[in-house]
Amino acid sequence: MFCKSLLAGESVTLKYNLTGSGNYFPYYTGDSDLPGIFPEIVQQILNTANIQGEHVVLPAKRTVKSLITGKIDFDIISTAWLSKQERDNPLFVYSEPLFQMSEYLVSLPKHAKKWQSLAAINGNNVGTVMGYYYYDDDEFSRMDFPSEKELILALQRQRLEVVIISELSALFWSRELGVQVALGAAHSDGFLRIRILHKYRHLLPQINQAIKQLHQEGTISSIEQKYIDIINKIPTL
Structure with missing residues (x-):
């Protein structure tokens, strides 16, 4: 080749x-x-x-x-x-x-108000994807999951309150899995x-x-x- x-x-x-x-x-x-x-x-x-x-x-x-x-x-x-x-x-x-891609703090709707500020994740457990970059992951405790799908399932099962995920991935897996989620503060945009x-x-x-x-x-x-x-x-x- x-x-x-x-x-x-x-x-x-x-x-x-x-x-x-x-x-x-x-x-x-x-x-x-x-x-x-x-x-x-x-x-x-x-x-x-x-x-x-x-x-x-x-x-x-x-x-x-x-x-x-x-x-x-x-x-x-x-x-x-x-x-x-x-x-x-x-x-x-x-x-x-x-x-362009935007990533957000994403939670169940009942927790959405808590995550409207990016500073809210400081010192807290946050759902992340194993192996992914997060520019500020020294500010929070990563809870790594295998994929975006597993992040949405973790919210549904209330294993944690907030995850970081791209807007389109969140929309897709929310609808595909039948889990209502809410977007909070933008985590990255570029x-x-x-x-x-x-x-x-x-x-x-x-x-x-x-x-x-x-x-x-x-x-x-x-x-x-x-x-x-x-x-x-x-x-x-």
């Missing part, structure tokens, strides 16, 4: 991981027909940039280690999730923005980008050009909207 990098004049196959928790709807689903927002956008970027890619399935807790050891070459991340030290890591460079090893920085111009072209064509927004429409079709409680 190879392709010719238009700008670098070399053959390269970039390995990447997008799986998140594995139950990361709508961003990654594992379904070949509807793989998720991340796989669809990345495939469009690679095709447009004329770069060959290979998806490597990894649990979230192994992604960073795999980047550092070179088992994979890039992933998708929001710098809003990262501490300043992590954002400034010289091992990585970042692409132009793909699209643009997702491709985070790629510094040694491939010479590929950024063609990656960024592909992203620009796909934005101009409306491809990225249409992929995102397709999955939002799927969520909106699920009956509400």
Whole structure:
């Protein structure tokens, strides 16, 4: 498997991981027909940039280690999730923005009033996904669960009062599982980008050009909207 990098004049196959928790709807689903927002956008970027890619399935807790050891070459991340030290890591460079993602404090409606301020989580137990970044997780006690689905189930079972989860994932699993939830304070809000090893920085111009072209064509927004429409079709409680 190879392709010719238009700008670098070399053959390269970039390995990447997008799986998140594995139950990361709508961003990654594992379904070949509807793989998720991340796989669809990345495939469009690679095709447009004329770069060959290979998806490597990894649990979230192994992604960073795999980047550092070179088992994979890039992933998708929001710098809003990262501490300043992590954002400034010289091992990585970042692409132009793909699209925006917001994460919230999410609880059952009866507890919602308590979690309207981000400062409310300081010193408290907070539901998180194993292996995920949380820029302020030194301020609260992480209670790690395997996936976004398990976070919503933990709320339903009253194992804890509040979790951190992306807005779209919360909406999907709330409706899919029949669990009413409420959004509290925003925990992070930022643009997702491709985070790629510094040694491939010479590929950024063609990656960024592909992203620009796909934005101009409306491809990225249409992929995102397709999955939002799927969520909106699920009956509400």
